[in-house]
Amino acid sequence: MPGDLLFTLGLPLGVGLASGLVVAVADRRIGRARVQRWQSVAERLELREIVSEVPLFGKPRVSARSGRRRVRFERVKVGKSVSYTHVTIEGSTGVTLVPEDPTGMRRMTSEREIELGDETFDAAVEVHGVPERVRAMLDVETRGIVLRMLGGRLAAPGQPTVTLKGTVTLVDGDLRASLPEQPTPPTPRELADVLGAMLALAERFQGTRDVARRLATSIETEPLWSVRLQGLQLLSTGFPNDPATIDALRHALADDRPEVQLHAAIALGVDGEPRLLEIARREQVDDGISAQAIHALGEGLPADVGLPVLRQALRLRRLETGAACIDALGRRGGEEVEELLTKVLSLEIGPLAVAAARALGNTASPEVEEALLRALARNVPDLTLPVIEALGHTGTARAVLPIRDVGSRFATDVDVRRAARQAVAEIQSRLQGASPGQLSIAEGEAGQLSLADDDPRGRVSLPQAPLDN
Numbered sequence: 396m397p398g399d400l401l402f403t404l405g406l407p408l409g410v411g412l413a414s415g416l417v418v419a420v421a422d423r424r425i426g427r428a429r430v431q432r433w434q435s436v437a438e439r440l441e442l443r444e445i446v447s448e449v450p451l452f453g454k455p456r457v458s459a460r461s462g463r464r465r466v467r468f469e470r471v472k473v474g475k476s477v478s479y480t481h482v483t484i485e486g487s488t489g490v491t492l493v494p495e496d497p498t499g500m501r502r503m504t505s506e507r508e509i510e511l512g513d514e515t516f517d518a519a520v521e522v523h524g525v526p527e528r529v530r531a532m533l534d535v536e537t538r539g540i541v542l543r544m545l546g547g548r549l550a551a552p553g554q555p556t557v558t559l560k561g562t563v564t565l566v567d568g569d570l571r572a573s574l575p576e577q578p579t580p581p582t583p584r585e586l587a588d589v590l591g592a593m594l595a596l597a598e599r600f601q602g603t604r605d606v607a608r609r610l611a612t613s614i615e616t617e618p619l620w621s622v623r624l625q626g627l628q629l630l631s632t633g634f635p636n637d638p639a640t641i642d643a644l645r646h647a648l649a650d651d652r653p654e655v656q657l658h659a660a661i662a663l664g665v666d667g668e669p670r671l672l673e674i675a676r677r678e679q680v681d682d683g684i685s686a687q688a689i690h691a692l693g694e695g696l697p698a699d700v701g702l703p704v705l706r707q708a709l710r711l712r713r714l715e716t717g718a719a720c721i722d723a724l725g726r727r728g729g730e731e732v733e734e735l736l737t738k739v740l741s742l743e744i745g746p747l748a749v750a751a752a753r754a755l756g757n758t759a760s761p762e763v764e765e766a767l768l769r770a771l772a773r774n775v776p777d778l779t780l781p782v783i784e785a786l787g788h789t790g791t792a793r794a795v796l797p798i799r800d801v802g803s804r805f806a807t808d809v810d811v812r813r814a815a816r817q818a819v820a821e822i823q824s825r826l827q828g829a830s831p832g833q834l835s836i837a838e839g840e841a842g843q844l845s846l847a848d849d850d851p852r853g854r855v856s857l858p859q860a861p862l863d864n
Contacts, residue, residue, distance in 0.1 A: 429580070433457040433468035436586045440594070442466060461594055468586075470576075478576045479561065482590055486568035488602040490524035490532060493564045494545050512621035513538060520545065527633050530626050531606045534613035537599055541565075544596070551595035557588045570597055607634040611643035620652040627655065631662040653680045661691045668695060675704055678711070686715035689723055696723040698732060705735065709747070718750040725754025733758055737766035749781050756785030764790055771797055779805065780814055787818030792826060795819055 427449045434457055437445045442459035449455045456469040465485040472478045495518060509522040509529050516538045522529055533541070536552070543550050544563050550556040560581070561574035572589050574581045581589070603609050607630060614626045627647055630640040647659035648670050657674060660667030674680055674688040675696070689696055689704070701724045708717035721739065724732045739751040752770060755763050767790070771782045779801060786794045802815035 427455070429470065430455045430457055430468075432580075432583050433586070436468070436583050436590060437466070439583070439587050440591060464594075464597055466590070466594075471573075476577075480574045480576055480581055480586070482572040482574070482586065482593065484570040484593055484597045486565070486570060486597070486600055486602075488524065488528055488532070488568040488600065490529055490568055490600070491522065491564075491566050492541055492545070493521050493566065494562075495519055495521045511538075512625045513619055516542065527606050527610060527629055528602055530629055531603065531610040531613060532600065535617055535619075535622075540596065540599065549589065549592035549596065551592060551599075554592060554595045557592040559585075559589050563589075563593065565600055568600075570600055605639070607637040608639040611639040614643055615646065620650070620655055623647070623650065624652070624655050624658060627658055627662070631658070635662075653677070653684050657684055657688055657691075660688070668692065672696075672700055675700065675716075678707065682713045682715045685713065686719040689716065689719035693723055694726045696720070696727070698724065698727060698729055701727075702731060702735060709739070714746055717747050721747065721750040721754050725751075725757055728758055733760065733763060737763065740766050740770050744775050745777070748775070748778055752778060752781040752785050756781075756788040759789040764794060768794060768797055771801060774804075779811055783811070783814045783818050787814070787821040790818070790822050792822065795822060 430447045430449050434445060434447055437457060437459045440461070442461050445457065445459040447455075447457050454469055454471075456467060458468075459466050461484075467481070467483045467485070469481050469483075470478055471481050509524065509526055510517045511522070511530065511533060516533075519542060522533075540550065540552075543556075547560075547562065548556050548558050549563060559572065559574065561572060563570065563572045565571075570593055572593060574585070574589065610626055610630055614623050614630075617623045617626065627643060630637075630643055634640045641663075644659040644663050645666075647655050648663070648667065650656050650659070653674055656670055660670040660674070671688045671692050675685055675692065677685065685704075689701070701720050705717055705720035705724065707713070708720060721736060725736065733755070736751045736755055739747055740755065742748075743751065748770070752767065755767060764786070767782050767786050770778055771786070783798055783801065786798060790798075798815050798818050802812055805811035
C-alpha cells in the first residue's frame with residue numbers, strides 16, 4: 396500500500412519533470428538558433444572576442460568587443476507573450492538619458508533630474524548622472540542626436556539615418572536598443588544596421604578625463620544663453636582654477652547676454668571689475684542685473700561712477716540699482732555722497748529711503764543726524780526702524796528724546812521698543828564723560844534725560860504699554 400501511494404504521488408512529479416525537460420530542450424534549440432543569428436551579426440561587424448552562451452536553463456546571450464567597448468546580445472521576456480532583443484554597448488559614465496515620463500511617477504522614485512536650461516530638451520528627456528559629465532557630454536549637437544535617438548532614429552554625424560521599431564536609451568552609461576520580437580524577431584540585417592549606428596554614436600557618449608576642457612569647448616558653441624550660463628556656473632564652482640575655466644570665463648566677458656557677462660565678471664574677481672563697471676553704467680540692462688554688478692563691486696564702486704548711476708536710477712525708477720548704489724556708496728562716504736543720500740532720505744518713502752537711512756548710519760556728522768531726525772519725524776512706518784538704528788550708530792544726546800517719543804508712539808510694537816532702547820544704549824556709550832549704563836530716560840517725567848548718578852542701576856527705560864492680545 397505505501398509503495399502504491401509513492402508510485403501514485405511520484406508519477407505526476409516525474410511527468411512534470413520530464414515535461415519541463417522537454418520544454419527546456421526545445422527552448423535551448425530555439426535559443427541556439429537565435430544565438431547563431433546574433434553571432435553572425437557580430438562577425439559581420441568584425442567584433443572581436445565573441446563568446447556565445449546557450450544554457451539549458453537561463454537566457455541565451457552573445458558578448459563581444461568593439462575596440463574598448465563590450466557589446467552584448469540577449470533576450471528579455473516581459474510576461475508570457477512579450478519579449479525583446481536587447482543590444483547593449485557598455486559604458487562607464489553613469490549617465491542616464493531616457494524619454495521624460497509624462498506621469499511623473501518615475502521622477503518621484505529616482506534621484507533628482509538634471510535640467511540643462513534647454514526647454515525643448517528638458518521637456519523631452521529625463522537626465523541623470525554627475526552634473527559636470529552630463530553637461531560636458533550634452534553639447535548642442537549631441538542634444539539633437541539624443542532627441543532623434545529617443546524618437547527611434549539613429550543618426551550619427553556623417554552616417555546614414557537608421558529608423559528602428561524599438562527604442563534606444565542610455566541607462567547608467569550603457570547604450571541600449573530594445574527591439575520587440577513580436578510579430579517576428581529582428582532580422583540579422585536589422586540588428587547589424589542598429590548596432591552599426593549605435594557603435595558610431597557610442598564614442599559621443601563616453602566620458603573624458605578632461606571634463607573641464609570638454610565643457611568649456613561645448614559652451615563656446617552653445618547657442619542658448621541659459622545653457623551657457625549654467626555651464627559657466629558649473630565650471631567656476633567645480634573647476635575654479637582649471638585653465639579651461641579661466642579661458643571660458645574670459646571668453647564669456649564678451650557674451651551677447653548680460654547675465655552671462657555678469658557671472659563671468661564676478662567669477663574672475665579683479666580681472667572682471669571693468670566689465671562689472673560697464674554693466675552698472677548700462678541703462679538698457681535689466682535692473683536686477685545692474686544691481687548685482689554693483690553689489691559685486693561693493694566698496695570697489697568709485698564715487699565718480701556710483702553717483703551718476705544712482706542719479707540715473709532715481710530718474711528712471713530703477714529701484715534695485717538705486718538701492719545697491721546707496722549701499723556701496725554709503726560704505727565709501729564723502730561729502731557729495733552724504734549730500735545725495737540725505738536728499739534721497741528726505742524725498743523717498745520706499746526701499747530707497749530705507750537703504751539711505753541704513754547707509755547714513757555709517758556716517759557721523761551734524762548734517763546726517765539732522766536728516767535722520769527729520770526722517771524720524773515724518774512718521775513713515777517703513778522708515779522708523781532703520782532710522783532709529785542709524786541714529787543709534789551715529790546720533791548724539793540730541794537724538795535721545797525723539798527716539799523716546801517714537802518709542803512711546805509705537806508702544807505696542809516690540810521691535811520698535813527694542814530698537815529704541817538699543818539706540819539709546821549705543822548713544823550713551825559714546826557720550827564724553829559717561830560710563831556704560833549711566834544714561835537713562837526717567838520713568839516719572841516724560842522726556843527727562845539723566846547723565847548723573849541718580850540712576851544707580853544704569854537702566855535705559857521707555858514707558859511700557861500693554862501689548863494687544
